[in-house]
Amino acid sequence: MDRDSGPRVRVPEQRAPEKPATADALRFTVLGPVRAWRGSELLSSGSPQQRALLTALLLREGRTATAGELIDAFWGEDPPSQALATIRTYASRLRKILGQDTLVSESGGYAIRIDPGALDLTLAQDLAAEAEKARAAGDRCQARTLINKVLGLWDGEALASVPGPYADNQRTRLEEWRLQL
Template sequence: MRESVSGNAELRFSLLGPVRAWRGEESLPTGSPYQRALLAALLMREGRTATAAELIDSLWGAEPPASALPVVRTYASRLRKVLGSDVVVSRSGGYAISALPEGAVDLWTAQRLAEEAERARAAGDLDQARDVLGRALAVWDGEPLAGVPGPYAEAQRARLEEWRLQLIESRLDLDLEQGRHAEAVAELTALTAAHPLRERLRELLMLALYRSGRQAEALAVYADTRRLLAEELGVDPRPGLSYLQQRILQADPALSAPSAPVTGPAALPVVPAQLPASVPDFTGRTAFVEELHDVLASGEGEVMAVSSLTGIGGVGKTALAVQVAHRA
């Protein structure tokens, strides 16, 4: 839980780039790479307590040094001296970051802006949603947790990079909804070159090319995607991408670009249809997420695709369902 305390209102932290700390305009020393790893692990928990064992595992994994526990205590003591004893607190044999204002961590700011963009899009205000997504993406300052060692930082880097790409895809999707397909082609071309196996980017590029009057190039993207997936992974494109190819071949009128960029909120009242918030650090289950997403996307017309999840209590059925629902 984040707490707002006026005495620490000037403290700021960066996680979406190098791990840094400031008090006002003054840069604060964050110590060695492993001390920064400890600071990052605490900040990522947003006020929740991390036990000493969890922190040791975060920093060194399965093979910690014999001195791991006293080293963790030393790092925590040094951070307490720099940040304040009311910020780095000892709880139940572990540590937590406490007493920070809402906007003290750049990651928290990006999360808040992403949620604001979702609300704007749900309300039909595509212009506002796109603008806020752009502000969320501007918070990034390079590779997240740059230079921070340890298995926890490595996993979080991958998660945050995946989230950043999802935000980019959402913003580009808004570009296409607003008729900005010509401008989107160049960015999508660069992104697909950097992430050649990311099918959602390929799908957006195909649609942007088609709407720009470049049907042959759109179909060439599909052919290249199919070849690449077969060579690299031994799989076919997901059903959604194949369906788009068929619609392009048939010149489906529904694929046509909007007649004019859509701006401002929708004129009609919005029917509430909100999902529960997804888990911010959801990891694993990649194969299940892809499989369920493809099943849900396979329904056509008035036919509804249905899937069920079964398993013993506590294995994460609800978290998985919510994650897939947000993608769908």
């Protein structure tokens, strides 16, 4: 967390994921800048490196990422000598923002535990699957409506400004998926 900013910043004009949230429900976006909300309040996700950790964990959909996998995600084949300590520092800072029940340590790594539908990518994938079913059933109008909803979830480049080889690969994968829709 930066000294100049607290853990929370109120920015009501920025778009949170579409599903209605309870007052304290966490929501996340990756189809644009990586952001986190608690209800309607935008949370500071910290440095670009903290957002890279958040990204790597969110895209694992609840599965644990080992320290080695996270080090590879950040630095590829050339990690610094203090890579593990750095990952632990970023995780500690993110845990203060998101809560200890959300960012959990387990099996030598970390995982993010979020509610179904709390990630814009998951919502987009669900809508795309519904669109495919509608198309297969011959309902092209419904399929088009659903695909437009999927595309409407994008807010610029996916994972915008998130550093690291993992983010670069995932950004490319998400852009290719978007172009196929």
